[in-house]
Amino acid sequence: MAKTVFVLNGPNLNLLDKREAAIYGGKNLAAIADDCREAAVELGMEVDFRQSNHEGILVDWLQEAGEKAAGVVINPGGYGHTSIAMHDAIRSIAPLPVIEVHLSNIHAREAFRHHTMISAVAVGVICGLGPLGYTLALRALAERI
Numbered sequence: 001m002a003k004t005v006f007v008l009n010g011p012n013l014n015l016l017d018k019r020e021a022a023i024y025g026g027k028n029l030a031a032i033a034d035d036c037r038e039a040a041v042e043l044g045m046e047v048d049f050r051q052s053n054h055e056g057i058l059v060d061w062l063q064e065a066g067e068k069a070a071g072v073v074i075n076p077g078g079y080g081h082t083s084i085a086m087h088d089a090i091r092s093i094a095p096l097p098v099i100e101v102h103l104s105n106i107h108a109r110e111a112f113r114h115h116t117m118i119s120a121v122a123v124g125v126i127c128g129l130g131p132l133g134y135t136l137a138l139r140a141l142a143e144r145i
């Protein structure tokens with residue numbers, strides 16, 4: 001049976017086609033979800049793709065991943081820079097592999113984006129490659145699971 005991978009998205013990623021196209025590229029989240037599902041078929045995995053603007057819901061989903069998923073790809077949005085709760089949730093589902101993705105190159109942006117609470121507990125981090133980062137992360141997960 002194909003293994004399920006959760007692809008979780010944090011706040012404001014539901015507005016990708018409306019917000020700062022020069023930074024986020026203008027491709028909407030539904031199209032990124034389609035890319036992920038297509039890649040997953042090729043990789044023999046199933047993708048459960050979700051987005052929430054609420055930190056607690058993201059924590060709930062990480063805990064759920066700990067019970068149901070073989071791995072997680074997460075773009076934590078702005079909460080990545082602040083959320084000790086998400087950091088703790090990822091630690092609590094170890095050794096489940098979690099890969100952090102950012103569409104933009106957070107290191108080439110404001111200083112407050114340079115650090116994330118997720119990076120230290122992720123198996124890897126991809127940033128700056130736009131939507132391609134999601135499918136690369138799925139490929140990396142497929143190698144591990």
Ligand code: DHK
Pocket residue numbers: 011012013075077078079101102103104105106113
């Ligand atoms: C998305 C966000 O919403 C920002 O808060 C992060 C990230 C960067 C991204 O590049 O996908 O700083």
